[in-house]
Amino acid sequence: MKWLDRLEEMFITLLIAAATLVIFAAVVHRYVSGLPLGAVQDALLKIHMNWAQELCIILFVWMAKFGAAYGVRQGIHVGVDVLVNRLAPANRRIMTIVALSAGVLFTGIVAVLGARMVWENGLAYAALTGLGMDTGSHYEGPTTPDLEWPTWAVYMAVPLGSSLMCFRFLQVLVNFIRTGDLPHHDHGHVAGLDEPEPFPVVEQKP
């Protein structure tokens, strides 16, 4: 499963980088095309970047769905642990299993709901047309306003991401039952604190 882990990591890394660059480019474009630069300005004005916001949203929605799955194996999703921490180890184990199963259940339901939604909103039409079959009562489905991409393709993020998340919850659950280990995310991690050079102060004479 190493390949899936790597793929997932690379995918969300690229998505956040791409979204940042898209908005950066759009802002720079808007600013520069307002400058009096003659031919350059004319050329810039011909480029339209009004799709940037929409693309940014789509990139981040995909990042959110797959990043949430990655987060499960990083233990980044926080819960209320006040009560659980006070339980006896045996009961705590049961609670943790219940909590993880709830994760499996919810992400599973969302994956199914999402898949049905996507299927009915254009995937069915696209698939059946692609196979040269009768589309029946299925319709083509809407497109996004600026990029005019089919929404079912954009919304595929929900069933795909949620299925992966469901799988990750199952992995964590199985691992917990076997070894009793849970992934734990350190919210206070800061890089570059291990240098030996201390902060210089004037020491007080005793």
Place this chain on the structure above:
Amino acid sequence: MSALIIFTLLLLLMLTGMPISIALGLTVLTFLFTMTSVPIEAVALKLFTGIEKFEIMAIPFFILAGNFLTHGGVAKRMIHFASSMVGHWYGGLGLAGVLACALFAAVSGSSPATVVAIGSILLPAMVKAGFPKSFGAGVITTSGGLGILIPPSIVMVMYAVATNSSVGALFMAGVIPGLLLAGFLGFTTWFRARKYDYPRQPKADFTVRLKAFRDSVWGLLLIVVVMGGIYTGIFTPTEAAAMSAVYAFVVAVFVYKDMGLKDVPKVLLNSASMSAMLLYIITNAVMFSFIMTNEQIPQALAEWMLAQGMGPIVFLLAVNVLLLAAGNFMEPSSITLIFAPILFPMAIKLGIDPIHFGILMVVNMEVGMCHPPVGLNLYVASGITKMGITELTVAVWPWLLTMLVFLALVTYWPAMSLWLPRAMGMM
């Protein structure tokens, strides 16, 4: 009745320790499948469209910007700058801690990371200089929370999203309370240091100050990029966030050289996963508040409250008590996303300004981070100081009390938050 069922269910699910996002989602699904006529499709649609707002996308960008600058090197520069400015007063290094925390927290956007970054560098130095450990721990734990009040603040973006308020106006409104709270915490530090005659540092001369300022100014300019860009109207808040992420990348890699290009993918990945976690809570919180609104719960609560003859003063007191209690169980973003949509309609009915209400909520979150049982700052501080939670709670109390006094001030003096955004014509 349905309100009672929804909340009981949510509470029960949350107490199992499952992620808050999952608890919210399951509550919505259970409610949908068992006792309402809302078509499931309407809610499924929310799964897709819940986070499809450009304003929300400021969150990943701010997290990215913060992560580029969440580095020991940046913390060190800010501590140098802070201690060269205020180190010669009573409680010198402690005051420097408050200032450095305020600056670093504003830039990094993460309270626990601020406590760790500033604390790991400054606390050993303070102990060496002759301060008791508990004094330093108290200062850093509480000042680390300043970041969610001083813009850019992710919690404020969440409030803005949950209530359809203006991000720009909220950021502007946070400036004065943020500085004032830093001043309050600084005063408590100074007062106690003078009382117990804690050591001071020699006064730094002008050239030292200038150098320290020049070193730290690159990080601080991030705040200027965001606030200046939003105020002058060059960027929308989300664009400002994206620009600040690019700016932070350039500063971290090419100016400070704290990290190389090879470290960038790691920062991107960490930011993506942190953002995804928050966006996941938002998605589910949006579904939750959709159900609430659909069942007319906030409206019913608002009417009940008016029928009781509750005025703004009692209401705000109740809100503070409620939020402080919630701060015992949950972290700031979840509290904001769950409570803001419920409390907001009531606040509006009573004529409370939405921006003022937002600042009030944020200050509440800040107090919640510094006290047991779940104050995240307290836990990370306990990690770096090797002090127990109980011991730390005792260490923190003078500053915690200061924060509570400040909270009362914020609650009943709206002008403190509203003056600046009004003067700048943002509301």
